[in-house]
Amino acid sequence: MPSIIVILPTWNEAENLPAMVAALLALPLENLRVLVADDNSPDGTGRLADELARQHPGQVSVLHRRQRKGYGPATLDGFRTALQTDADLIVQMDCDFSHQPRYLPALLEKAADADVVIGSRYVQGGSVDENWGLPRKLLSWWANSVYVRLLLALPVRDATGGFRLWRRPALESLGLAQVTSNGYVFQVEMICMAHRRGCRIAEVPIHFPDRVAGSSKMGLPIALEAALSVWQLRRRYRHTRH
Numbered sequence: 312m313p314s315i316i317v318i319l320p321t322w323n324e325a326e327n328l329p330a331m332v333a334a335l336l337a338l339p340l341e342n343l344r345v346l347v348a349d350d351n352s353p354d355g356t357g358r359l360a361d362e363l364a365r366q367h368p369g370q371v372s373v374l375h376r377r378q379r380k381g382y383g384p385a386t387l388d389g390f391r392t393a394l395q396t397d398a399d400l401i402v403q404m405d406c407d408f409s410h411q412p413r414y415l416p417a418l419l420e421k422a423a424d425a426d427v428v429i430g431s432r433y434v435q436g437g438s439v440d441e442n443w444g445l446p447r448k449l450l451s452w453w454a455n456s457v458y459v460r461l462l463l464a465l466p467v468r469d470a471t472g473g474f475r476l477w478r479r480p481a482l483e484s485l486g487l488a489q490v491t492s493n494g495y496v497f498q499v500e501m502i503c504m505a506h507r508r509g510c511r512i513a514e515v516p517i518h519f520p521d522r523v524a525g526s527s528k529m530g531l532p533i534a535l536e537a538a539l540s541v542w543q544l545r546r547r548y549r550h551t552r553h
């Protein structure tokens with residue numbers, strides 16, 4: 312059985328973290344550990360994580376970061392810490408149940424013939440929250456499956472989603488020190504690098520419900536900035552070999 316580490320970057324997820332950890336540990340997967348990467352959340356998520364680590368020694372650990380630096384740096388820190396363990400597979404997922412633990416076995420199965428597996432909203436069988444209006448659905452689909460895919464020539468339909476499983480050698484091969492993006496573009500840059508390095512990328516369909524508890528941290532300005540940053544990525548990775 313391969314050993315799996317699940318990285319949960321958290322910012323004010325006190326309402327979600329205990330249930331997320333419980334759901335992950337209840338999966339029928341041996342050798343699964345959870346690493347919480349918390350940016351000193353004011354709502355006490357870090358303290359809760361410590362408590363969970365005490366309750367589940369050897370299964371839950373916590374990376375306390377001094378201050379809020381954003382999703383990208385916290386996840387990178389999580390990746391580096393994970394690579395210092397003996398984990399064979401490294402999973403990144405949001406701690407708000409938009410990424411549902413029940414899909415992990417499907418991601419794992421797909422990793423038999425892929426280096427990175429994306430939990431994808433935009434492959435056949437995937438879907439987003441029923442409450443998204445048509446304009447939002449279309450915009451998100453277009454951004455992922457058309458705009459980013461064509462601009463960066465990526466064989467991926469969900470380039471901004473953060474539900475991914477990496478095989479250790481793939482993550483090691485990327486050169487994480489080079490990654491500079493944050494937010495949605497962080498995901499795009501990571502998968503762009505993986506593709507340029509020749510990693511085999513696969514997608515498995517997921518349903519993506521909106522968060523029920525806790526509050527949203529992303530907004531339109533962040534999405535617009537992300538859309539423009541993709542052009543910088545295009546320039547930066549243009550000459551990198553496929």
Ligand SMILES: Nc1nc2c(ncn2[C@@H]2O[C@H](COP(=O)(O)OP(=O)(O)OP(=O)(O)O)[C@@H](O)[C@H]2O)c(=O)[nH]1
Binds near residue numbers: 320321323324385
């Ligand atoms: N460590 C850390 N985690 C963060 C930060 N910002 C967001 N996160 C976490 O990253 C994951 C994704 O963030 P979300 O706020 O859910 O982003 P989103 O899914 O685009 O938007 P909503 O679900 O609508 O809020 C969640 O687990 C957050 O708690 C941050 O600055 N630092």
Ligand SMILES: [Mg+2]
Binds near residue numbers: 405522
């Ligand atoms: Mg979310």
